[in-house]
Amino acid sequence: MSIARDKQAYAVLTCLLFLNVALDLGAGFSIRGYWPDRILFYLWLIGTVYIIVRYYKEKFVKIYTWVLVALTVLSTIPMMIPFLTIVGAGFARDTQFRKVLPGNYRVQMGGKSPIGNRIFEVIKGLGPVERLEGTANMNRLEKDLGTAKLEDIQSVKVLQMWRDSSRIELQFPDTTVQFLFDKK
Known part of the structure; x- marks a missing residue:
């Protein structure tokens, strides 16, 4: 895949994940079933690792990586509750x-x-x-x-x-x- 296609696919995955979260929190709607939400999260997580490993030399990817790391670290400060919630929900422990x-x-x-x-x-x-x-x-x-x-x-x-x-x-x-x- 070309760099443009990789970024477009990752952008679509990210938008789908955020749309799913926004609809779930805002209106109580979600993708039907228990596993589709998890699968979307796993695809996004795998896509994130792929984009970071493959294109880390690009300035935007470096900034994005450090923003994700900073947000993860900051979410662990108040007793790690948000971080544990994300891990628990992502791995179906909720x-x-x-x-x-x-x-x-x-x-x-x-x-x-x-x-x-x-x-x-x-x-x-x-x-x-x-x-x-x-x-x-x-x-x-x-x-x-x-x-x-x-x-x-x-x-x-x-x-x-x-x-x-x-x-x-x-x-x-x-x-x-x-x-x-x-x-x-």
Whole structure:
């Protein structure tokens, strides 16, 4: 590949990664499924190493390399939380439980931060993308579940949706639980 093609391919990968992150954080939309986000991240990471190794002699690549190094080092200063979060999410260590349900729903339990509370997420598949229907703090949810276990969940039904929350019904073999989920 020529240098122009390499840079264009890397620029497209970088834009896709930033678009995915912005849509996920801003609107709750993401690429459908669990692994496509990870694969996009891995491709970007491999592309970054390739660009740096292959074209390090160029001034822009040197500046870009040192900006990435500086941002990584700076992110480790406040107790390494952002760095550990990126590493945990990039290597799929942020999800402790995941189950695909009927109606293009997926539920999962994990944590976005190494020191934060565990969260339970309900995600709806919409063709090639997915939308976060709601999140709940696991401590609050476990109190409402009683003896029901998340592993036994059979289906999910969104009863009402508002801008910042939604009422979702969780169906278990012997009980049904309605819970108010947050949107972020």
